Structures are given as C-alpha cells and as structure tokens.
Amino acid sequence: MSLLDYFRISKASSASLAKERLQILVAHERSSRNQPSYLPQLQKELLEVIRKYINVDQDAISVNFEQNDTQETLELNIVLPDHQPKTF
Amino acid sequence: MARIIVVTSGKGGVGKTTTSAAIAMGLAKKGHKTAVIDFDVGLRNLDLIMGCERRVVYDFVNVINGEATLNQALIRDKNCNLLYILPASQTRDKDALSQEGVGKILDELKKDFKYIVCDSPAGIEKGAHLAMYFADDAFIVTNPEVSSVRDSDRMLGILSSKSRRAEQNEEPIREYLLLSRYAPDRVKLGEMLSVDDVQEILSLHLLGVIPESKSVLNASNSGMPVILDEKSDAGQAYADIVARYLGEERPHRFIDEKKGLFGMFFGGK
Numbered sequence: 001m002s003l004l005d006y007f008r009i010s011k012a013s014s015a016s017l018a019k020e021r022l023q024i025l026v027a028h029e030r031s032s033r034n035q036p037s038y039l040p041q042l043q044k045e046l047l048e049v050i051r052k053y054i055n056v057d058q059d060a061i062s063v064n065f066e067q068n069d070t071q072e073t074l075e076l077n078i079v080l081p082d083h084q085p086k087t088f
Numbered sequence: 089m090a091r092i093i094v095v096t097s098g099k100g101g102v103g104k105t106t107t108s109a110a111i112a113m114g115l116a117k118k119g120h121k122t123a124v125i126d127f128d129v130g131l132r133n134l135d136l137i138m139g140c141e142r143r144v145v146y147d148f149v150n151v152i153n154g155e156a157t158l159n160q161a162l163i164r165d166k167n168c169n170l171l172y173i174l175p176a177s178q179t180r181d182k183d184a185l186s187q188e189g190v191g192k193i194l195d196e197l198k199k200d201f202k203y204i205v206c207d208s209p210a211g212i213e214k215g216a217h218l219a220m221y222f223a224d225d226a227f228i229v230t231n232p233e234v235s236s237v238r239d240s241d242r243m244l245g246i247l248s249s250k251s252r253r254a255e256q257n258e259e260p261i262r263e264y265l266l267l268s269r270y271a272p273d274r275v276k277l278g279e280m281l282s283v284d285d286v287q288e289i290l291s292l293h294l295l296g297v298i299p300e301s302k303s304v305l306n307a308s309n310s311g312m313p314v315i316l317d318e319k320s321d322a323g324q325a326y327a328d329i330v331a332r333y334l335g336e337e338r339p340h341r342f343i344d345e346k347k348g349l350f351g352m353f354f355g356g357k
Binding site for chain 1: 233234237238241242245249275278279280281282285288289290
C-alpha cells in the first residue's frame with residue numbers, strides 16, 4: 001500500500017464517521033423528543049416513593065418510554081444497592 | 089387554493105434566503121402569483137438578495153401594526169410581475185411579530201396569491217416559529233455537514249409538534265429535503281456526507297441537490313435570484329426543484345462529479 005492509498009483511506013472515513021455519529025445522535029434525540037412530557041416528573045415522583053423504602057441513588061432508577069405502531073411501553077428499571085438491609 | 093411554503097433549516101448560513109428567493113422567482117416564472125416574506129425581523133436580507141433594497145418603504149411589522157396596508161408594503165419584483173416581496177422590519181424588538189398578526193396577513197395574502205414563501209430566520213426562536221407555524225409545505229435546506237443535519241432533524245421535530253397543522257390534528261406539513269452546497273468531488277473522496285447518507289439519516293423526500301457554486305455569490309452580489317442565471321448549475325438545480333415541486337418528473341442532477349475533459353474522452357458512462 002502506497003502512502004497515497006493510506007491518505008485516501010483516512011479521508012474516506014471522515015464522511016462515514018460523520019454518518020455514524022449522526023445516526024446515533026439523531027436516534028437518541030428523536031426518542032427523547034417522542035417521550036410524553038410527564039416523564040421527568042413521573043421519574044422524580046417514583047424515585048421519591050421508592051426512596052421511602054429503599055435507599056437508592058438518583059441514577060439507579062431509569063424510566064424508558066418506547067413506542068411502536070401498535071403499543072406504547074413504559075419500562076421502569078431500579079437497580080437495588082448491594083447488601084440492602086430489609087426495612088419492611 | 090393557496091399554499092404556504094416555509095424555507096427553514098435551524099442552522100444559519102445554509103442557504104435559506106438564497107433558496108427562498110430562487111424558488112419564489114421560479115414559481116412566479118412558472119405563472120403562479122407568488123409572495124415571498126422575510127421573517128428575519130431585525131436582520132432583513134431577502135430584499136438584498138432580491139435586489140429591491142432601495143424600494144423598501146413599509147415592512148412586515150408596519151402591516152401587522154396597522155401602520156401600512158399590505159398593498160403598500162408589498163414590493164413588486166423588477167424581473168417578474170407575478171412576484172411580490174414583503175420585507176422584514178429592522179426593528180430590534182423581537183416581539184414585533186405576533187402569531188395573530190402573522191396569521192391575519194397570511195390569510196389576506198392567501199386570497200390573492202397561489203404560493204406564499206416564508207423565509208425563516210435561523211434558530212428556533214419566535215421568528216423561526218412563526219415562519220413555520222402556518223405552513224402547508226416545508227423546504228428543509230440542509231448542508232451535507234453534521235451540525236446542519238442535526239439542526240434539520242430538530243426542525244423536523246418542531247414542524248411535527250408545534251405547527252398549526254400539528255396542533256389542530258390536520259394532515260401534517262409536507263416536508264422536502266433540499267441539499268445545498270453539495271460537492272460531488274468531495275463526496276467521492278469520502279470527505280462529505282452523500283445525498284444517500286443525509287436521506288438515510290433524515291428520511292425525507294429529496295426535492296433536489298444544489299451544488300456548491302460560484303454563481304450563488306455572483307447572484308447575491310448583483311441582487312438577482314440565482315435561478316435567473318439559467319446557465320449556472322445552481323440556477324438549473326433550483327429550476328429543477330421548482331418543477332419537481334409542481335409535479336414534473338425530472339431526474340436528479342448535480343449528484344455526480346462533473347467530468348473533466350479527460351473524463352469526457354475516456355470516462356465510462
């Protein structure tokens with residue numbers, strides 16, 4: 001492979017890199033755009049309720065909203081801390 | 089039935105005003121009475137691109153405030169008597185445009201005009217919002233470049249949720265992609281996103297590709313919409329775009345590299 005070829009390949013990757021970055025970004029921004037507006041509030045209140053019983057971190061709870069043609073799914077995921085003493 | 093077209097992009101400097109001027113002129117040249125409105129209050133520029141900057145007496149905001157009638161503010165184009173320009177105000181008051189005021193003016197224009205082209209300012213502030221709010225069709229001007237593509241996608245989100253058609257649950261705005269400042273040689277080298285790449289990311293109907301062209305600056309220097317430069321590649325690209333929008337079938341051009349002399353003699357297809 002000549003030096004010229006090497007430069008050609010590194011150039012060829014800049015557009016494909018742009019495409020890849022955009023695809024990820026756009027998919028992410030679209031999914032958050034389609035979320036119902038109550039989602040952040042719901043997440044906050046759920047966290048408050050759960051914290052009454054279990055000591056979990058802010059980032060230990062995730063609320064995901066997914067939508068396809070036929071149904072909408074609300075997924076709630078809570079990661080419990082290790083060695084949590086039972087309080088109830 | 090009149091149709092309102094918004095020319096928008098989110099990002100600045102991609103060619104919204106160039107496009108607004110070109111397609112408005114193109115539609116008028118095809119025999120349709122057309123008005124083109126500058127929504128960029130405070131940063132008026134459409135008048136310069138259309139070459140009527142010295143004939144501005146009243147503007148969009150004067151009409152909204154009842155200080156002038158629509159007929160007093162509309163400027164008839166010097167090249168085409170079916171084309172009228174409504175210039176933006178140079179006021180620094182960014183609340184000068186109101187949804188109610190804009191709606192009223194558009195309703196009045198709809199009685200008399202076939203097409204109303206709204207040249208949106210950059211950004212997603214009030215002017216951009218009002219430019220797209222009443223639209224029937226949206227021309228999304230995008231450059232094959234990451235920030236422009238991202239901003240276009242954001243505009244698509246706004247069009248589908250914040251427009252009048254979205255709010256009133258009507259048939260959605262028809263969205264079209266206009267890919268501008270395209271450089272086929274750089275695409276071939278892998279230095280620029282291709283038409284297919286951009287279409288794949290935005291999933292939009294492609295109305296046309298406008299090549300990066302010296303004729304665009306020449307046109308704005310002289311205050312003549314580039315579509316009037318019929319020999320130029322960008323002028324022809326806009327003529328194609330107008331024809332396709334009006335329902336004509338035209339194969340896409342300016343996507344592949346121009347062949348040099350060598351290519352003409354020895355190139356394959």
